[in-house]
Amino acid sequence: MVGTASEWAHAALDPTTHLLPAIRSFCPAFTDYFRNTKTLTNIATYKAYYADADPFHSAMAFCALVSLYVWIMEKITGNASQVDGLWTFLPLIYSVHFTVHKYFTYQPAKITLLHGIQHASIWGKIEPRLALMTxxxxxxxxxxxxxxxxxxxxxxxEEDYRWPLLRKTMSRPVWVIFSIFFIAIAQNILLAITALPNYLLLTTTSIKHVTEPVPRPVNKLILGDYVLAALFVLNLTIQFYADQQQWNYQNYKRGKNPQEKPLPNAMVDPVTKLPLQRQKETPHSTPEDAQRGFVTKGLWAWSRHPNFACEQNTWWILYAFVPLTFLPTDLDFTGVHWSHFVNYAILSPLAMNALFLASTRYSEQVSAQKYPEYKDYQKRVGMFLPIDTLLRAVYYNLVAGKETKHRVEAPVWGKSKVNKKKSQ
Incomplete structure (x- = not known):
């Protein structure tokens, strides 16, 4: 992805302008500030380091610190889910860091003829587009x-059920190496680079680019910002409904209502503990669904992992603020360049795609071994994309025979539902 300056639509998109120099200078800069024990215990040194060093340095130092913490805690507790508890917070922390960094750097007052000395406002120190992303x-x-x-x-x-299963497949030395390089280091790097779009946009405010401003500066929100924000909220809403549908089903399967209160004894089999009838909070779930062991209705009839699909959309929407900033303002697209869409910040959504694809495949291997009908579910419903499910629907309705269609769909959505369709 590294090329000559002329190969990039804007210098800020070139990783050799900001990103790579920041990575290369991290260790020398860190040792310059923290030379001895005295500087390590001096709060003023940390403040100066945060304000003066490249903002990517602070993120790298924090990432290294969290990685060390995760590795130590995994060694002490034997619990591999140390990152899992931090996963919900770390991307936000990195996003906040790149948003507020300018606030803590030196902002000289401006002297004007009309108003005299003017100090920078809050929006002179915090860029609105970065604030929106945060x-x-x-x-x-x-x-x-x-x-x-x-x-x-x-x-x-609490430990994710997949870690003990994965641990059993590895020898002790292999697990130690895996826990260091993937659980402690790689996962934290992955969480850190979720904020690469934020960092890239922050660098557009650098003094290096005073003579080469971006087409849509980050200090002003435009219609495109609100469109992306609306898409983000819509995607998040769909994800919430997917979570809720799975939550309702899992509680129903365990003989509980969505508030995790036990169902009346008359509604639960005393031996299997499975529900014997529908309940009003989950009207789409039947005892047959509970016996299957996994949810297949609602959004889960269109995607085997609708929540994961939305999660991946999240990082692509946040990345879209980068093309929004750099694309030319004219409507004839003559100035559109490939680097507007493919630059180092794209590592954020691509890395998340790779992680979710790998982890989902492993989870599905476990599910297929645990639930006999899961392989039929894999045949009928796409992993992430509803369009995949639609194409499969076309195949089973127009190409595959009725018996094949029934044999696959009955375990997925229930014999009663499929038989009802068949008789119509």
Missing amino acids: ALSLLWCVRLTYNAYRRGMFKPG
């Missing part, structure tokens, strides 16, 4: 934290 990240954080909390992820000792 506000959206806060909404993301609230939703994910709420869902994680009610699922018990913040309980002491």
Whole structure:
């Protein structure tokens, strides 16, 4: 992705302008500020480092500190879910960091003929577009934290069910290496680079680009900002409904209502503890659905992981603020350049795509072993995209025979529902 300056539509998009120099200078700059024990215990040194060093340096130092914490806690507790408890907060922290960094740097007063000495306002120190991105990240954080909390992820000792299963497949030395480089380091780097779009937009305010301003500066919100914000909120709303549908189903399967209160004894099988009839809070779930073991209705009839699909959309929408800033303002598209869309900030959504694809495939391997009908669900419903499910619907309705269609759909949506369609 590194090229000559002429290959980039704007110098700020070129990683050799800000990003790579910041990475290369991190260690020398850090040792310049923190030379000895005295400087390590001096708050003034930390303030100066934060204000004067490249903002990416502070993010790198924080990422290294959190990685060390995660590794130490995993060694002490034997619990590999140390990052899981931080996952809901860290992207927001990095976003806030790049948004407020200018606020803590030196902003000289301006002397004007009409008003005399003028000090920079809050919006002279905090860019509105970055503030909007942070506000959206806060909404993301609230939703994910709420869902994680009610699922018990913040309980002491709570560990994601996949870690023990994965640990059993590895020898002790391999697990140690995996826990250091993936659990402690790679995951934290991944969470840090979620804010690459924020960093890129912040660099457009650098003095280096005074003579080359971006087409849509980050110090002013435009219609495109509000459109992206609306898309973000819509995506988040869909994700919330997907979470809620799964939550309602899982509680119904366990003989509870959505408030986690046990259903009346008459509604639950005394042996299997599975519900015997529908309940008004989850009218679409039947005892047959509970026996299947996993949710397949509502949004889950269109995507095997609608919440994960929306999660990946989240990072693409936040990345879209980068093209919004750099694309030319004319409508003839003559100035459109590939680097408006493909630049180092795209690593943020791409890395999240890779992570969710890998983790989802592993989760589905576990589900397919646990639930016999899950393989039929994989055949009939797409992993993430509803268009994938629509194409499968076309195949099973127009190409596959009726018996094949019935054999696949009955375990997924219930024999009664499929038989009803078949008789119509």
